[in-house]
Amino acid sequence: MMLANILIIEDEKKIARILQLELEHEGYETDVAFTGIKGLEKFKDGTWDLILLDVMLPELSGLEVLRRIRATNSAIPVILLTARDSIPDKVSGLDLGANDYITKPFEIEELLARIRACLRNVQSHPLQMEVLTFQDITVNEKTREVKRGDESIELTPKEFELFIFFIENKEQALNREQILTKVWGFDYYGDTNIIDVYVRHLRKKLAIADSLQTIRGVGYRLKE
Structure with missing residues (x-):
């Protein structure tokens, strides 16, 4: 029994x-693309439940592929495969909408666990089709x-996912673990200070510095 359809975009053929x-x-159905352009073509032509995307690709970088995928599909889980171990590269990928990343070399068992986690998250949190409001801000x-x-x-x-999470939990104090798990995924192991960076972005872009409050020693709260 097939669990899901997974597209692998990876230039190292082995x-x-x-x-x-x-x-x-493991029961998944797969297809492979070896370049960024071919990966985009297969993404557009197929129906996929998850994408494994290498960052370093010929013709079109993995991050550019991700950007173009997110321009048309905000829901499909994307896990980045990268040989780079620097925080800026990982942050760039997450910022563009990646659900998770794993650094080469990796154990296949860990990757399989991350795939299962991403697929579970999609199944338990289907895309909402509604308009949310906070003060005079509307979010579709x-x-x-x-x-x-x-x-x-x-x-x-x-930033969008983080703001949605705050709106859905207005008036509640949200700790860092809750925020990381919901917005960055259960398997995110990066620096928790990334939350502070994105909160600063939201405060500035949305002009809600007074409403998006810091709860010292805990996390943050969005207050009307």
């Missing part, structure tokens, strides 16, 4: 083949538009 064999052994979860009156406010995918 790694791609190993991933394909391991995933198919379907079109991912954020507006104050007629003025559009541009948010990155992670």
Whole structure:
């Protein structure tokens, strides 16, 4: 019984083949692309439940592929495969809307666990089709538009997800673990200070510095 359809976009053919064999052994259906452009073509032509995306790709970088995927599909889980171990690269990927990342070399068992976690998260949190409001700000979860009156406010995918989480939990003190798990995923092992960076972005872009409060020793609270 097939669990999900997974697209592997990886230019190292040996790694791609190993991933394909391991995933198919677990019951997943897979396809492989070896370049960024071919990966985008297969993404557009197929129906996928998850994408494994290498960052360093020929023709089109993995981050550019991710950006283009997110321009048309905000829901499909994307796990980045990267040989880079620097925080800026990981932050860039998450900022563009990646659900998770794993650094090469990795154990296949860990990758399989991350895949299961991403798929569970999608199943338990289906995309909402409604408009949320906070003060004079409206947020359309379907079109991912954020507006104050007629003025559009541009948010990155992670900023958008973080703001949605705050709105859905207005007046509640949210600790860092809750925020990381919901917005960055259960398997995120990066620096928790990333939350502070994104909160600063939201306060500035949305002009809600007084409403998005810091709860010392805990986390944050969005207050009307």
